[in-house]
Amino acid sequence: MAGSEAITMEGVGKRYGEKHALDGLDLSVRRGTVHGVLGPNGAGKTTAVRIMATLLRQDSGTARVAGYDVRTQAGEVRRRIGLLGQHAALDEELSGRQNLEMFGRLYHLGARRAGARADELLDRFGLAGTGGKAVKRYSGGMRRRLDLAASLITEPEVLFLDEPTTGLDPRGRTEVWNAVRSLVGGGTTVLLTTQYLEEADQLADRVSVVARGRVIADGTVDELKGRLGGDRIDVVVRDAGRLAEAAALLPAGAAVDPDRRLVSAPVADRMAALTRAVRELAAAGVEAEDIAVRRPTLDEVFLHLTDELRLTETPAAARTEVPA
Amino acid sequence: MSALGSAVTWAAADSWTMTRRELAHWARQPAQVVVGLVFPVMLLLMFGYLIGGGRGVDGAYVDYLVPGMLALTMAFGLESTMLSVTRDLDKGVIDRFRAMPMADGAVLVGRSAADMLQSAVGLAVMLAVGYAVGWRPGGGAGALAATAGLLLLLRFAMLWVGIHLAMVAGRPELVQAVQILIWPVGFLSTAFAAPASMPDWLAAAVEWNPVSATATAVRDLVGAPGAAAAAGGSWAAEHAALLAVAWPLLLVAVFLPLAVGRFRRLGG
Numbered sequence A: 001m002a003g004s005e006a007i008t009m010e011g012v013g014k015r016y017g018e019k020h021a022l023d024g025l026d027l028s029v030r031r032g033t034v035h036g037v038l039g040p041n042g043a044g045k046t047t048a049v050r051i052m053a054t055l056l057r058q059d060s061g062t063a064r065v066a067g068y069d070v071r072t073q074a075g076e077v078r079r080r081i082g083l084l085g086q087h088a089a090l091d092e093e094l095s096g097r098q099n100l101e102m103f104g105r106l107y108h109l110g111a112r113r114a115g116a117r118a119d120e121l122l123d124r125f126g127l128a129g130t131g132g133k134a135v136k137r138y139s140g141g142m143r144r145r146l147d148l149a150a151s152l153i154t155e156p157e158v159l160f161l162d163e164p165t166t167g168l169d170p171r172g173r174t175e176v177w178n179a180v181r182s183l184v185g186g187g188t189t190v191l192l193t194t195q196y197l198e199e200a201d202q203l204a205d206r207v208s209v210v211a212r213g214r215v216i217a218d219g220t221v222d223e224l225k226g227r228l229g230g231d232r233i234d235v236v237v238r239d240a241g242r243l244a245e246a247a248a249l250l251p252a253g254a255a256v257d258p259d260r261r262l263v264s265a266p267v268a269d270r271m272a273a274l275t276r277a278v279r280e281l282a283a284a285g286v287e288a289e290d291i292a293v294r295r296p297t298l299d300e301v302f303l304h305l306t307d308e309l310r311l312t313e314t315p316a317a318a319r320t321e322v323p324a
Numbered sequence B: 001m002s003a004l005g006s007a008v009t010w011a012a013a014d015s016w017t018m019t020r021r022e023l024a025h026w027a028r029q030p031a032q033v034v035v036g037l038v039f040p041v042m043l044l045l046m047f048g049y050l051i052g053g054g055r056g057v058d059g060a061y062v063d064y065l066v067p068g069m070l071a072l073t074m075a076f077g078l079e080s081t082m083l084s085v086t087r088d089l090d091k092g093v094i095d096r097f098r099a100m101p102m103a104d105g106a107v108l109v110g111r112s113a114a115d116m117l118q119s120a121v122g123l124a125v126m127l128a129v130g131y132a133v134g135w136r137p138g139g140g141a142g143a144l145a146a147t148a149g150l151l152l153l154l155r156f157a158m159l160w161v162g163i164h165l166a167m168v169a170g171r172p173e174l175v176q177a178v179q180i181l182i183w184p185v186g187f188l189s190t191a192f193a194a195p196a197s198m199p200d201w202l203a204a205a206v207e208w209n210p211v212s213a214t215a216t217a218v219r220d221l222v223g224a225p226g227a228a229a230a231a232g233g234s235w236a237a238e239h240a241a242l243l244a245v246a247w248p249l250l251l252v253a254v255f256l257p258l259a260v261g262r263f264r265r266l267g268g
């Protein structure tokens, strides 16, 4: 099997009636890397993952996973992937251990190894104490960890994680992040979808931004920083009368929200911008209630990208016409 | 091992894993299993004692009724199969099965094996209750074994009809419609009443019903007195044993491939 790509999608389209869930999606993921697919609700992330995991057939275009065509070589693909879907893919009536053991048997590990692997994974994901409980009595975080454990039974070549932390509390989120990090380096290629730039930044080597079934930007998070609108500094000013003054002291392009007494400005260098803002505001005697540097939200990223697209309409449209 | 041989071994192992899954469900929900067993027993007692003497039947009604109820119970198994399949397909776990290197149809074969097992237990309970209410099948162990064989064959056919209908209907609401429709189909048979008591046109239709074929064939096997007279003289009634084998085989030949094909194409 040749090629350094673990996943390639070329011009993949999927329609539901009149609705284009995917509209010529292109994606390329190198072996052993973590790739983030970032997009808002309805962008087509789940549809793309389900096609790559052989659960759904595309209408057009080609998709290859671990070197095999998902449509014509689904069996080969299935031997090499793990899937953590957006919704738990577990048998709710059975216990956590019964679930893992069953999946192990379906990978033909044999009864004894399936059982041993189940115990090993329960232990690794902190579920050893609750392995005998029916999954329907699990909390959201426990369920997600069990689901992740189930997708790792055979140490897959390619692992798909569809919004692995959506709906989890911060502790659950950290647990899943740590689990994903521990996989990297083992040679597994991970494709993860998310609505949070922060999550992509934390976990992914490269990111594709998806909107309305197409990739509208891709690259490393650092490469994209500028295009995604970069980091921002938020300052909440105590005296609403001094908002304009604060905005003038912050980097260019500051936006003012009088209701929240908030000034928000894009920054190039997080730490330098923070220390400079603190110093200058203090020197001018503008009292700040709160100062924080943060990643842009997905809304801001999209605002920025669509502005960019509007300015460069023709080339942006042309980039989806990838030669075969 | 040949490629075909190893594919068969692989499929058998997956099907067994899926059967174990259903058995594990029962172990966790014994109440549901018990309810499933009690319902046909209730029907039998109701028809035997409340409604009483069958229409157009000579001899003891119980000898006529019990084989009919057995056949009807097997046919109504379709409902429970449909319900389990729609519930199952609705579950996320099916996605995981489909994204695994699992043999095509193993999920369905597991369902089928578990339902057959439940039906065999249900049949044993019904036979015991029948005996308790005075039914005395003749013909010895051979006839009894053939009776069980014919009944389970009908159940097996209904199982695949049920799996297919469940996948076509998809949603639980549509399953309810089928559940309502199956009652007239089940009752328009010779399960309770002899065709002699019916208008000619109805009697003819009723005798071709697969449930009638199995019921009549079982009555012939265990020698229910008056059964032959009550059955009437149509071709279908004369050849009930043949139909009791041919009908289920035909249904399986049609619906099993349809159901497996549909499962394979779930992803559209």
Ligand SMILES: Nc1ncnc2c1ncn2[C@@H]1O[C@H](COP(=O)(O)OP(=O)(O)O)[C@@H](O)[C@H]1O
Binding pocket: A016, A019, A020, A021, A039, A040, A041, A042, A043, A044, A045, A046, A047, A048
């Ligand atoms: N089974 C379906 N039937 C009809 N429309 C669908 C179906 N699945 C997805 N869609 C539509 O396709 C688009 C992409 O959906 P999805 O892939 O789930 O997006 P995401 O995962 O990024 O939120 C959405 O507009 C959604 O409404």
Ligand SMILES: [Mg+2]
Binding pocket: A042, A045, A046, A047, A086, A162, A163
């Ligand atoms: Mg989604």
